[in-house]
Amino acid sequence: MKIETMAVKEVSGDRINIDQIRADFPILGLRVSGKPLVYLDNAASSQMPQAVIDRIVRYQTQEHANIHRAVHYLSELATREFEAARIKVQHFLNAKESREIIFTRGTTEAINLVMHGYGRAFIGKGDEIILSGLEHHANIVPWQMLAQEKGAVLRVIPMNDAGELLIAEFEALFNERTKFLALSHVSNALGTINPVKQMVAYAHKHGVPVLLDGAQAAPHQALDMQDLDCDFYAFSGHKMCGPTGIGVLYGKAHLLEKMQPFMGGGDMILSVTFEKTTYNVIPSKFEAGTPPIMAAIALGTAIDYLNGIGLAKIEMYEQELLDYATGRVSAMPGVRIIGTARNKAAVLSFEIKGVHPHDVGTILNADGIAIRTGHHCAQPVMQRFHVPATARASFAFYNTKQEIDKLVDGIRKVQEMFS
Amino acid sequence: MSDMRQLYQEVILDHNRKPRNFGSILGANRHADGHNPLCGDHIKLSMNVQGDKIEAIAFEGEGCAICKASASMMTGAVKGKSVQDAEIMVEEFRGMATGTLDTDKASNHLGKLKIFAGVKDLPSRVKCAILPWHTLHAALHSDNSVSTEGEADPVPGTAIGGQ
Numbered sequence: 281m282k283i284e285t286m287a288v289k290e291v292s293g294d295r296i297n298i299d300q301i302r303a304d305f306p307i308l309g310l311r312v313s314g315k316p317l318v319y320l321d322n323a324a325s326s327q328m329p330q331a332v333i334d335r336i337v338r339y340q341t342q343e344h345a346n347i348h349r350a351v352h353y354l355s356e357l358a359t360r361e362f363e364a365a366r367i368k369v370q371h372f373l374n375a376k377e378s379r380e381i382i383f384t385r386g387t388t389e390a391i392n393l394v395m396h397g398y399g400r401a402f403i404g405k406g407d408e409i410i411l412s413g414l415e416h417h418a419n420i421v422p423w424q425m426l427a428q429e430k431g432a433v434l435r436v437i438p439m440n441d442a443g444e445l446l447i448a449e450f451e452a453l454f455n456e457r458t459k460f461l462a463l464s465h466v467s468n469a470l471g472t473i474n475p476v477k478q479m480v481a482y483a484h485k486h487g488v489p490v491l492l493d494g495a496q497a498a499p500h501q502a503l504d505m506q507d508l509d510c511d512f513y514a515f516s517g518h519k520m521c522g523p524t525g526i527g528v529l530y531g532k533a534h535l536l537e538k539m540q541p542f543m544g545g546g547d548m549i550l551s552v553t554f555e556k557t558t559y560n561v562i563p564s565k566f567e568a569g570t571p572p573i574m575a576a577i578a579l580g581t582a583i584d585y586l587n588g589i590g591l592a593k594i595e596m597y598e599q600e601l602l603d604y605a606t607g608r609v610s611a612m613p614g615v616r617i618i619g620t621a622r623n624k625a626a627v628l629s630f631e632i633k634g635v636h637p638h639d640v641g642t643i644l645n646a647d648g649i650a651i652r653t654g655h656h657c658a659q660p661v662m663q664r665f666h667v668p669a670t671a672r673a674s675f676a677f678y679n680t681k682q683e684i685d686k687l688v689d690g691i692r693k694v695q696e697m698f699s
Numbered sequence: 700m701s702d703m704r705q706l707y708q709e710v711i712l713d714h715n716r717k718p719r720n721f722g723s724i725l726g727a728n729r730h731a732d733g734h735n736p737l738c739g740d741h742i743k744l745s746m747n748v749q750g751d752k753i754e755a756i757a758f759e760g761e762g763c764a765i766c767k768a769s770a771s772m773m774t775g776a777v778k779g780k781s782v783q784d785a786e787i788m789v790e791e792f793r794g795m796a797t798g799t800l801d802t803d804k805a806s807n808h809l810g811k812l813k814i815f816a817g818v819k820d821l822p823s824r825v826k827c828a829i830l831p832w833h834t835l836h837a838a839l840h841s842d843n844s845v846s847t848e849g850e851a852d853p854v855p856g857t858a859i860g861g862q
Contacts, residue, residue: 636763638738639707642824646703654738668739668761697707698715698764 296593301678304329304585308678315648318683323468323496323627323674324652325518328582332521335581339574346570348547362573365580366563372583373513373530374504380536382563383576386527387495388418390514391462393529393566394491395422397539398512399460405431407459410488412437412445412474413664414467417657419493423462432459439664443470443619450479454486461488465513466496469658469672470619471602471627473497480510489535495519499676500598500625502591511535517575522582526575529566536562543568594677598626601675605684612688614695618665626675629656632691635698637671643697644690651687706817707764714768719775720757727755729841733834735826740766744834751781758834763827765818770831772812782839784808789836795819796828 302308307327310317319327339361345354347362363378370378384390399422403409409423413436427434435458437450461483466473480490491512497503499520505513512535517526531539541548541559545568550558559565586594605628610617614633632640641653652672655662662668673687727745734741740762747755756778758770773792777785791807794800798819802809818828 636766638763638824638827639765642821643703643707662739668741697703698712 294593294596296589296597296677298597298678298680301589302680304331305678306330306333312648312650313646318647318649318686320673320675320679320683320687321650321652322676322679323519323656323672325524326499326521326676327678328521328523329585331585332523332578332581336523336574336578339577344574347573348564358573361577361580362571365576368580368583369528372503372587373528374506375530376506377533379562380505380530380533382529382531382536382566383571384514384527384529385525385572386516386518387493387514388527390512390527390529391418391491391493392422393542394512394514394531395426396542397566398489398535399423399426400429401538401540403430403432403459406457407432408435408453408455408457409433409460409462410435410437410450410453410458410483411462412450412464413439413660414443414445414470414472414474415462415464415658415660416468416493416495417659418495419462419464419491420660423460433457436660437463439472442621443467443472443661443665444621444623445472445474445479447475447478451482454483454488458486458488461490462493463490464493464496466494466500466625466627467619467658467661468496468627469656469661469670470621470629471496471624471674472619472621473623473625475623476510477508480508484509496625496627499586499594500591501595505530517579517582520579520582521585522579523575525572526579528579533562536566541565541568545569547571589677597677598675601679601681601684602626602628604681605673605675605687608684608688609691612691612695615691618667618670627672628674629670629672631667631670632694632698635694637669639698640671640691640694643694644687647686647690647693649687649690706821708814710772710811710814711764711768714771715764718758718767718771720771720778722757722759724755724757729838731834731838731841733760733830733837735762735766735830738763738827740827740830742766742770742831742834744770744831744838746838748782748839751783753777753780753782753785758831762830763824765815765824765827766830769815769828772814773831773835776810776812777835785835785839788812789832792832793829796825
């Protein structure tokens with residue numbers, strides 16, 4: 281007992297203060313079905329700390345006007361705060377320049393922007409686009425649409441039974457027709473963290489640009505665009521303690537500059553006549569219309585909040601939660617964990633023998649436990665593992681081991697009911 | 700609904716474990732496939748309709764307990780019934796599951812099927828219970844494939860999509 285206490289104290293400087301963090305999230309005090317909420321659906325959307333909520337209220341009560349337009353006080357203030365948020369994102373990603381940061385509605389729009397702006401201009405008939413078998417539908421369907429339009433071909437990187445991509449097979453897919461690689465950084469369905477730095481470097485050896493879908497990576501680990509060297513990186517605000525309706529596309533400036541606009545409208549132009557429109561410079565070229573100003577500013581505050589805790593600490597704590605959950609759930613008879621990659625984010629997909637995931641989800645919900653059930657918008661992953669759907673618990677830095685214990689108790693209850 | 704035993708009653712669990720009329724009818728003259736693309740539920744229905752009467756009916760497929768039990772109990776309930784009576788039950792079941800028919804107040808033919816009334820409090824599960832009935836409706840009309848999405852969505856806006 282004594283030794284254990286000492287060990288905890290030794291590392292306490294590197295650890296997050298979980299009680300303090302939980303107090304930052306008002307929603308975690310909620311009761312659902314009469315029970316304290318156990319929110320384990322963070323891969324779908326994370327919760328928002330009071331600091332971000334306060335920032336939204338301050339913006340809407342003291343700062344709101346349209347940006348990049350009028351000369352009045354509020355417009356200038358809103359513009360300044362919006363652009364300050366862009367610089368926060370730049371630093372969060374360690375991007376070279378702030379003009380490489382484009383605000384979108386989310387990851388999906390960011391990927392579609394690249395498909396339209398880059399894909400339609402530079403990918404043609406017979407060209408090949410490489411995707412992985414782990415992708416979310418958002419990183420499959422746009423490329424399929426492009427392939428259909430252009431007569432291009434999709435090639436898929438296979439994975440092993442643990443849910444890890446097969447690197448030799450990946451490398452063997454490259455040939456002179458390969459024009460693009462679209463790859464998830466972290467799998468939303470299985471939690472696999474792909475060796476993206478190595479894969480980007482390999483693609484670049486063949487002159488192939490790379491888009492990384494970072495929706496599941498952004499809130500859980502420190503990101504460095506210059507180190508990763510990917511050409512595009514997409515993620516969403518609402519999975520990292522920010523609001524919905526805001527996402528980011530990072531793109532290397534020289535690529536963004538040669539791309540076509542995605543949408544036409546105000547803000548993305550320099551001059552318009554009925555004969556000809558001259559497009560604005562990046563990033564404005566890709567931000568037609570009034571952007572989600574409040575959401576972008578709130579995302580900036582979410583980044584401040586995450587930085588305040590420290591991404592390294594968050595990553596370490598979430599790994600601890602994952603190890604604990606994996607240990608407890610894998611020890612349960614009749615439960616199979618799907619996705620057992622060596623390098624894994626805090627996502628636990630599982631199935632209970634003889635029980636459909638939706639029944640699992642409904643029964644856990646009656647105990648206040650929120651998990652995701654279904655195909656997780658990754659049907660090819662489900663097909664690969666021969667399951668129609670899985671139950672998925674996904675953890676954030678505000679979750680606790682006690683909550684994982686409740687999940688385990690809930691799984692046991694499901695098994696008893698269906699026995 | 701916080702007490703799950705209200706929905707997951709022994710009858711439902713039993714039909715889930717040992718679905719009745721599970722399989723397919725040889726020489727069936729009515730077929731339909733039902734899909735809930737959002738959760739992967741899949742029901743394959745085969746029937747033999749002679750004149751106006753459902754002589755034989757069977758189902759196979761994958762689904763949650765609610766969907767499987769609903770299909771199992773449905774096949775038992777409509778076997779031997781006329782097509783018209785089966786259609787009335789389709790409408791009544793749909794009304795009960797979506798909350799537009801109060802089975803305690805309005806007269807109806809649902810009998811044991813009233814056990815599914817609890818799904819109306821679980822919008823994301825309404826489709827699971829209704830899918831077999833949609834499929835039956837399609838089979839009776841020889842409209843061979845149905846989905847709980849689009850125009851046939853019993854509870855629009857409750858899709859289970861996303862991450």
